[in-house]
Amino acid sequence: MRTITAQLFISLDGVVEAPDQWHFPYFNDEMGRAVDATLGRADTLLLGRRTYDSFAGAWPEREAAGGEDAPFAKVLGDARKIVVSxxxxxxxxxxxxxxxxxxxxxxxALKAEPGGPVWISGSVSVVRQLLAAGLLDRLHLLVHPIAVRSGMRLFEDGGPAVPLELESAETFTTGVLNLVYAPAAAPGTGSYDDAKTHLPRHEG
Structure with missing residues (x-):
């Protein structure tokens, strides 16, 4: 069974729209390695139409130009790219x-095919639908220490809760949090009466 990982740049207030306008100051070697660790294992990219158009409008030219980002562009070009449109x-x-x-x-059906991991970048509508359908295996969030204050957020208001389990966490020198989540069962019920047993006890 193939696994599907969605990797998103996200602000502290949950914005995932137009990361090219706010995330580059935080992109360092640590983040580059985190992206490569996920993309480097994948042989298939699953992309929404807007994300695909953005990628297709930039990466082929960068590969052809032969600059320092050409090897990364070649990885994207060589991968199978499946577009939701x-x-x-x-x-x-x-x-x-x-x-x-x-x-x-x-x-x-794609998950049942033979092959390696599937990687999603951006493509928020696709990520939401796959999370709701239980088809996303990992949600990889690179949380930037900035509140963008406007733009599309990963999770819309009014939908059902999405319980997740934290699999790994790392803090970069830039303050970016590298967080990997997997879907989880609902956390169950709880109340303040349950929580208060865990409050610190101070002797008066």
Whole structure:
């Protein structure tokens, strides 16, 4: 069974939109290694249309230019890229194809195929749907120490709770938190009466 990991840059107040406008000051070698650790194991990218268009508009040219980011661009180019889109994109970037049929059914079939891990970058709508359907195996959040104050957030208001289990945590020198979560069972019930037994006791 293939695993699917979604990796997102996210602000302290939960914004995931347009990270190119706020996250670059925090991108250092530590973050580069964290991205590579996830992407480097994957042989397939699952991308929403907007994310794909953004990637396809930049990375092929960077690979062709042969600059210092060309090796990373080649990794993206060589990977199989599956695009979630209602329209019919014209695929000019190699190894690109469209996801056919219902998202959750198609992704469940993709997970059952032989192959390596699947990597999602951005593509918030896709991440939300796969979390709700129980098809996302890991949620990798790079939490930046900045409150952006506007923009799309990862979790919309009004939906059901999404319980998660923290698998690993690391703090970068920039203050970025490198957090990896897996879906978890609901935490059960609790009340203040349960919680107060854990409060510090001070002798008066």
């Amino acid at each position: 209602r329209g019919r994109p014209a695929f000019d970037w190699r190894n690109s194809e469209q996801l056919d049929g219902d998202l959750t059914e198609a992704v469940a």
